[in-house]
Every structure is written in C-alpha cells, then in structure tokens.
Amino acid sequence: MTGLTRRDLGKLLGATGAGISASAIFSPFAKAQAAGKVVIVGGGAGGATVAHYVKKEAPALDVTLIEANSTYSSSFFSNLYIGGFRTLASLNHGYAGLRKIGVKVVHDYATDVDTTKKTVRTRSGKTYSYDRLVLSPGIDIKYDSIAGYSRAAAAVMPHAYNTDAAQKRLLKRQLEAMKDGGTVVMAMPNNPFRCPPGPYERAAMIAHYLKTKKPKSKLVIFDPKKAFSKQPVFVEAYDKYYKGILELNLTTDIDDFSIASVDPKTKEIITKAGKKAKADVANVIPQQRAGEIAMKAGCTEGDWCPINPENFSSKKVKDVYVLGDAAVAVEMPKSAFSANSQAKVVAADILAELAKKEKFPARYRNTCWSLVAPDDCVKIGASYAPKDGKLDPSGSFVSQRGEDAGVRKQNYAESVGWYDGIVADMFAKTVSGQPATKKG
Ligand SMILES: Cc1cc2nc3c(=O)[nH]c(=O)nc-3n(C[C@H](O)[C@H](O)[C@H](O)COP(=O)(O)OP(=O)(O)OC[C@H]3O[C@@H](n4cnc5c(N)ncnc54)[C@H](O)[C@@H]3O)c2cc1C
Structure with a gap:
C-alpha cells in the first residue's frame, strides 16, 4: 500500500x-x-x-x-x-x-x-x-458536438474519456501501432467537462510515450479555450520535457482552434481558424452532458x-x-x-x-x-x-x-x-x- x-x-x-x-x-x-x-x-x-x-x-x-x-x-x-x-x-x-x-x-x-x-x-x-x-x-459524450464525429467515428478517433475500457485500449493500441514520425492530434473540449486537468495530463502522457518510444513523432493539440487548469505548470512541463514534440494551439482573439469538423475516413481535423491536420492517431474529446x-x-x-x-x-x-x-x-x-x-x-x-x-x-x-x-x-x-x-x-x-x-x-x-x-x-x-x- x-x-x-x-x-x-x-x-x-x-x-x-x-x-x-x-x-x-x-x-x-x-x-x-x-x-x-x-x-x-x-x-x-x-x-x-x-x-x-x-x-x-x-x-x-x-x-x-x-x-x-x-x-x-x-x-x-x-x-x-x-x-x-x-x-x-x-x-x-x-x-x-x-x-x-x-x-x-x-x-x-x-x-x-x-x-x-x-x-x-x-x-x-x-x-x-x-x-x-x-x-x-x-457523463454521456455529446457525439454531435463536433461535425463529422459520431459513436461510429469514436471507433476510429477514440475519445477515451469515459469508463469504457475499450476506448482507452483503442487509443493506446493506435499509439503503439503508429510509425515513428507519425502525427497524433488531440482535440480538447470546451468548459464544462469531466476533469479539467485531464486532457492536459493526457497530452503530457502521450508526449512522454512519443519521446521515449517514437521520438520523430509529433503531438498537435487544438484547444477551443484561451486558458486551462494548472496552465502555467503544464506549459512549463511541455517546454521542459517535450519541446519539438508537443505543439499547443490555444484559441486567441485572432485564431479560433475549436474543431470545425473531423473526417474519420481520412483522419483529418479542421479548426475554425482553418488550420488542418492529418492525424495518424486522433484523440477527439467532445463536449459532454449528464x-x-x-x-x-x-x-x-x-x-x-x-x-x-x-x-x-x-x-x-x-x-x-x-x-x-x-x-x-x-x-x-x-x-x-x-x-x-x-x-x-x-x-x-x-x-x-x-x-x-x-x-x-x-x-x-x-x-x-x-x-x-x-x-x-x-x-x-x-x-x-x-x-x-x-x-x-x-x-x-x-x-x-x-x-x-x-x-x-x-x-x-x-x-x-x-x-x-x-x-x-x-x-x-x-x-x-x-x-x-x-x-x-
Ligand atoms: C482521462 C481522465 C483522467 C481523470 N483523472 C482524474 C484524477 O486524476 N482525479 C480525479 O479526482 N478525477 C479524475 N477524473 C475524473 C473522474 O473520473 C470523474 O470525475 C469521476 O469518475 C466522476 O464520478 P461519477 O460517479 O460522477 O461518474 P463515474 O465514475 O463515471 O461513474 C458513473 C457510473 O454510472 C454508470 N451508469 C451510468 N448510467 C447508468 C445507467 N443508466 N444505469 C446503470 N449504470 C449507469 C456507469 O457505468 C459508471 O460506472 C479523470 C477523468 C478522465 C476522463
């Protein structure tokens, strides 16, 4: 113990x-x-x-x-x-x-x-x-909060954000199967959602996995928010441990990094700011409800x-x-x-x-x-x-x-x-x- x-x-x-x-x-x-x-x-x-x-x-x-x-x-x-x-x-x-x-x-x-x-x-x-x-x-996942996302899409682009063990296993297996040099994309949710620091801890854990197992790979994060829980210490850790691996795109007054749509067939993610990323592994965390x-x-x-x-x-x-x-x-x-x-x-x-x-x-x-x-x-x-x-x-x-x-x-x-x-x-x-x- x-x-x-x-x-x-x-x-x-x-x-x-x-x-x-x-x-x-x-x-x-x-x-x-x-x-x-x-x-x-x-x-x-x-x-x-x-x-x-x-x-x-x-x-x-x-x-x-x-x-x-x-x-x-x-x-x-x-x-x-x-x-x-x-x-x-x-x-x-x-x-x-x-x-x-x-x-x-x-x-x-x-x-x-x-x-x-x-x-x-x-x-x-x-x-x-x-x-x-x-x-x-x-929580229940609000699949329709992102255009193109659905329960079926979650079998390709897992959220891994509830008590379903299969979702967690899927995300992990996809990371393990990805080639070194691949791109992981995380789509963060807007407030309120389960465990405010959870997605940012996950980003650190994915980046740690990439750094130690697939160092040529990248993690791109799209966030609809301007700020998040424990941000100063998370950002410090991202810079200290995962420079060159983790790219954090927070929404600003100019750029809106909310997700406009996802395509589970091509694993493309498009933000409202018009930024596109083609993911090898996509972790999409939609809005939630009771x-x-x-x-x-x-x-x-x-x-x-x-x-x-x-x-x-x-x-x-x-x-x-x-x-x-x-x-x-x-x-x-x-x-x-x-x-x-x-x-x-x-x-x-x-x-x-x-x-x-x-x-x-x-x-x-x-x-x-x-x-x-x-x-x-x-x-x-x-x-x-x-x-x-x-x-x-x-x-x-x-x-x-x-x-x-x-x-x-x-x-x-x-x-x-x-x-x-x-x-x-x-x-x-x-x-x-x-x-x-x-x-x-
Ligand atoms: C990635 C991640 C990391 C997290 N890290 C932390 C952390 O470090 N510390 C922390 O404190 N919290 C953390 N959390 C948050 C935490 O998991 C939740 O806040 C917590 O589990 C909420 O408890 P709950 O009882 O509301 O729901 P849950 O623990 O999800 O329990 C709900 C249960 O209800 C059951 N259920 C739902 N509907 C029905 C129904 N109609 N009939 C029968 N059964 C039903 C479900 O099967 C489930 O077992 C994390 C969450 C995530 C996603």
Missing part, C-alpha cells in the same frame, strides 16, 4: 469532508433509526461511495446499487495507462466488497425513473422502488443537473440526489475526488432524512494530481462549504513553476496513495499490500 497508513489515506481523501470526523457527519441516532429503501444508479466515484457509506452506517437500510457494468474501469489514472505507467487491468474494480457488506448490487441499465411512483425501471424489465434515489451516472438517466428523471436543466449545495439534493425533483460529474457544482471541478467527497455528505443527509434527525453542515474537498513526466506530478485543490446557494472555496492551493523535484516526486507518491485509498473507499475493499503501480 505504498507505505501509507489508513490515517494518511483518510487525510488524502479529506476524511468525510474537509477535516470533519465520521462521527460528526454521521449522527449515531440517524444510524440507528434510519429505515427505508435507497436506490443508487451508477456505481462509480459518487454512487459506489454513497452505497458503501449508507449501508455501513445503517445496516438496516435496504440499499440497491444499479450499475451497468460488472467491472468499473476508472477514468482517473487512465492517462497513466496511456503513458505506460500502469496497466489497463490496474484500473479495474469489482463490486464484491459492496456485496459483502450487504449492498444489493444489480448489473443492469436504468432506463427510466417515475418520480411520482418513486420507482426506477431497468433494461431487463425490473422495477425498483425507493424512498430516496441517488443518481451518479457520470448521464442520460438524469434527464429521464427530470433532473437536468440544459446538459447538467442543478443541486442544492447543502446536500446535493436535486433542485428539480423531490427525494432525488444528483452528485459527481452530472451535477452543477460550478466551483468544484468534475473529479472523482469531488464525487467521493460529495457522496459522504449525500449519505449522511439520507440517513438524517430517513431517521428525521439533525443534519450537520456540509464540507467538501477536492485535489487533482496530474503526472507530467516520470516522478514529476503537479496538483491543485481546495475545500468548499455551502454559502449563499453556492459552494464557497477556501484554502485553495496549486503547484508553482520551478518547484523542487523532491516536491513533485512527493506529489506523485501522494497521488498513488490517493488512488489506492479512493478505490478502497468506493468499493468497500480492504486495502491490500499489492503495489499500486505496474509498468505496462
């Missing part, structure tokens, strides 16, 4: 919020008296954590987790697979731990929610009734789901919570860390609601680490509390240019410990002595 103690893991995950103990957030009276049915759709960073905490804190509750896949392939740390720092298998997690504590895990696809009858219907024709419903379906079930439940306004920041209950539908990437929590980035932190507040709120007991003030936390080169990892983070209908950030921090190599190496060790900790926390796993990183 990379030498980290449970206490260290608790600190990395922000415990049950920003430094609040479990006993403070989960009232012992609510634990004992909560009764009823909780249904959770989506067994990822948000949903699996809610299932774990609700069942652990109130074993008498009937908790059903509806998750489409029997194996969760995490998006977080998938860039490290692309870069050659982890195997694809190391991103896989099952649901045995949650079953063991009594969560009813159902592998099925939720197709509809009847918010009057308080039921969820699934593709296999089953119906589940709830007292409280939790939706953490993550997972479809959130729309079916009537929780969306536009693409995302407005929530009350005190507890992530839906602003639109009673007795429904929406958390993780699907929720509008503007100030908090769409990250696994955020979803896991929100989940503990949601779990505590459900217990207090069902037991009609006192609620405690919500506190949230986020940290996002990004690996930019071997042993060089940067981070950004903050704590959040509800204030005036928003999430008020405090104690924010971000890596600085020119930092000591020792600091960056320590950041990497922290990130690896965080990964082990969050997946144990999501899936009610016992943390094993297995090493978290494998070359592959």
Whole structure:
C-alpha cells in the first residue's frame, strides 16, 4: 500500500469532508433509526461511495446499487495507462466488497425513473422502488458536438474519456501501432467537462510515450479555450520535457482552434481558424452532458443537473440526489475526488432524512494530481462549504513553476496513495499490500 497508513489515506481523501470526523457527519441516532429503501444508479466515484457509506452506517437500510457494468474501469489514472505507467487491468474494480457488506448490487441499465411512483425501471424489465434515489451516472459524450464525429467515428478517433475500457485500449493500441514520425492530434473540449486537468495530463502522457518510444513523432493539440487548469505548470512541463514534440494551439482573439469538423475516413481535423491536420492517431474529446438517466428523471436543466449545495439534493425533483460529474457544482471541478467527497455528505443527509434527525453542515474537498513526466506530478485543490446557494472555496492551493523535484516526486507518491485509498473507499475493499503501480 505504498507505505501509507489508513490515517494518511483518510487525510488524502479529506476524511468525510474537509477535516470533519465520521462521527460528526454521521449522527449515531440517524444510524440507528434510519429505515427505508435507497436506490443508487451508477456505481462509480459518487454512487459506489454513497452505497458503501449508507449501508455501513445503517445496516438496516435496504440499499440497491444499479450499475451497468460488472467491472468499473476508472477514468482517473487512465492517462497513466496511456503513458505506460500502469496497466489497463490496474484500473479495474469489482463490486464484491459492496456485496459483502450487504449492498444489493444489480448489473443492469436504468432506463427510466417515475418520480411520482418513486420507482426506477431497468433494461431487463425490473422495477425498483425507493424512498430516496441517488443518481451518479457520470457523463454521456455529446457525439454531435463536433461535425463529422459520431459513436461510429469514436471507433476510429477514440475519445477515451469515459469508463469504457475499450476506448482507452483503442487509443493506446493506435499509439503503439503508429510509425515513428507519425502525427497524433488531440482535440480538447470546451468548459464544462469531466476533469479539467485531464486532457492536459493526457497530452503530457502521450508526449512522454512519443519521446521515449517514437521520438520523430509529433503531438498537435487544438484547444477551443484561451486558458486551462494548472496552465502555467503544464506549459512549463511541455517546454521542459517535450519541446519539438508537443505543439499547443490555444484559441486567441485572432485564431479560433475549436474543431470545425473531423473526417474519420481520412483522419483529418479542421479548426475554425482553418488550420488542418492529418492525424495518424486522433484523440477527439467532445463536449459532454449528464448521464442520460438524469434527464429521464427530470433532473437536468440544459446538459447538467442543478443541486442544492447543502446536500446535493436535486433542485428539480423531490427525494432525488444528483452528485459527481452530472451535477452543477460550478466551483468544484468534475473529479472523482469531488464525487467521493460529495457522496459522504449525500449519505449522511439520507440517513438524517430517513431517521428525521439533525443534519450537520456540509464540507467538501477536492485535489487533482496530474503526472507530467516520470516522478514529476503537479496538483491543485481546495475545500468548499455551502454559502449563499453556492459552494464557497477556501484554502485553495496549486503547484508553482520551478518547484523542487523532491516536491513533485512527493506529489506523485501522494497521488498513488490517493488512488489506492479512493478505490478502497468506493468499493468497500480492504486495502491490500499489492503495489499500486505496474509498468505496462
Ligand atoms: C482521462 C481522465 C483522467 C481523470 N483523472 C482524474 C484524477 O486524476 N482525479 C480525479 O479526482 N478525477 C479524475 N477524473 C475524473 C473522474 O473520473 C470523474 O470525475 C469521476 O469518475 C466522476 O464520478 P461519477 O460517479 O460522477 O461518474 P463515474 O465514475 O463515471 O461513474 C458513473 C457510473 O454510472 C454508470 N451508469 C451510468 N448510467 C447508468 C445507467 N443508466 N444505469 C446503470 N449504470 C449507469 C456507469 O457505468 C459508471 O460506472 C479523470 C477523468 C478522465 C476522463
């Protein structure tokens, strides 16, 4: 477990919020008296954590987790697979731990929610009734946000930006099959999207792969934005490690590097500024929206789901919570860390609601680490509390240019410990002595 103690893991995950103990957030009276049915759709960073905490804190509750896949392939740390720092298998997690504590895990696809009858219907024709419903379906890719892109085009120009392991494998295999001297093109998304630093960490990981395995090759990046998360330290790393390999085209007042169209037959990408690139490998990351079930439940306004920041209950539908990437929590980035932190507040709120007991003030936390080169990892983070209908950030921090190599190496060790900790926390796993990183 990379030498980290449970206490260290608790600190990395922000415990049950920003430094609040479990006993403070989960009232012992609510634990004992909560009764009823909780249904959770989506067994990822948000949903699996809610299932774990609700069942652990109130074993008498009937908790059903509806998750489409029997194996969760995490998006977080998938860039490290692309870069050659982890195997694809190391991103896989099952649901045995949650079953063991009594969560009813159902592998099925939720197709509809009847918010009057308080039921969820699934593709296999089953119906589940709830007292409280939790939706953490993550994102759906908006294929039509780029002319020429589609689900079929993604089989040629992968986005590799959701929990589909096949997409990640496809991108990696395409890089491996590319000739030395080839061109990789990345099309970046516009805000808001899953994991704001994610595409830029991916750029570093692809450039690292090219530098070490195919040094005559190039990575061309088209970005519709003028600025992005952790930009100063990413740009510093791109210059320091990947000069001559990585070309970053950010939109300016003069040039618009949004993608005008892609052609999966020729692998051509054309920007609104008229710049064309013919890719050997194209990684196209389109716009995104809340997972479809959130729309079916009537929780969306536009693409995302407005929530009350005190507890992530839906602003639109009673007795429904929406958390993780699907929720509008503007100030908090769409990250696994955020979803896991929100989940503990949601779990505590459900217990207090069902037991009609006192609620405690919500506190949230986020940290996002990004690996930019071997042993060089940067981070950004903050704590959040509800204030005036928003999430008020405090104690924010971000890596600085020119930092000591020792600091960056320590950041990497922290990130690896965080990964082990969050997946144990999501899936009610016992943390094993297995090493978290494998070359592959
Ligand atoms: C390349 C990349 C790198 C990232 N790096 C980091 C990082 O370093 N740190 C970090 O904190 N975050 C990172 N993230 C972001 C992180 O993966 C997400 O923010 C997080 O997974 C969101 O959690 P969630 O519960 O909202 O969705 P998910 O974790 O995606 O879980 C959603 C689950 O719901 C299921 N589902 C959806 N609809 C249905 C349905 N109708 N019926 C049944 N099941 C359904 C899906 O199968 C999925 O398992 C990264 C993301 C990417 C793409």
